[in-house]
Amino acid sequence: MRSSDTCQKNQRKTRCLLLTLLAIFLSALQSAGASAETPLGSHQIPALGVAAPANYESVVMPDGKGLPKGSGDVDSGATIYARTCASCHGSKGEKAGVPLVGGRGTLDSKNPIKTVGSYWPFATTLYDYITRAMPYGQEKSLTPNEVYAVTAYVLYLNEIIPENTTLNQENLAAVVMPNRRGFRPAKDFQPFR
Numbered sequence: 001m002r003s004s005d006t007c008q009k010n011q012r013k014t015r016c017l018l019l020t021l022l023a024i025f026l027s028a029l030q031s032a033g034a035s036a037e038t039p040l041g042s043h044q045i046p047a048l049g050v051a052a053p054a055n056y057e058s059v060v061m062p063d064g065k066g067l068p069k070g071s072g073d074v075d076s077g078a079t080i081y082a083r084t085c086a087s088c089h090g091s092k093g094e095k096a097g098v099p100l101v102g103g104r105g106t107l108d109s110k111n112p113i114k115t116v117g118s119y120w121p122f123a124t125t126l127y128d129y130i131t132r133a134m135p136y137g138q139e140k141s142l143t144p145n146e147v148y149a150v151t152a153y154v155l156y157l158n159e160i161i162p163e164n165t166t167l168n169q170e171n172l173a174a175v176v177m178p179n180r181r182g183f184r185p186a187k188d189f190q191p192f193r
Helices: 003-031 074-084 123-133 144-157
Strands: 071-073 166-168
Touching: 071 074, 071 144, 074 144, 123 144, 144 166
Parallel strands: none
Antiparallel strands: 071 166
């Protein structure tokens, strides 16, 4: 067989594979309830004023909307952090590659260090992230009280809140992060339309 024949045969196989994958993807979209008129993923977002389905995962907004009831203090957070977070982030949040602490004043440098204390604009989004994505490999395993406590401990490590602080749904949004003014909302931003 000539090399051009082999090349054409491989191209046909590739096209066939791509068309098969496209058909599977479109079938999955259709079975998920999406259509050409519906933006991808919008079927998962409840309309404003409509009760969310039981399995809908709420989002914690920068202003604190969506925070659950509960509370947690720095001391409890230190214990939970040592058990669930320290192996990846270091005992004081300093582990290279995944630091949570440090980096203040480095964002304008050639080597910015993006940590909770130097980069994150809102403490509420820290709570949301821990709730959804931590601890790695056991995501969503922490209770709201444990997440408030770990959030408090990480903020304390970054010298953002004092050691005797207890965080809850009433006061978390009031925590002023060092880089809060480093972000600005997109013009006419609406989280759900």
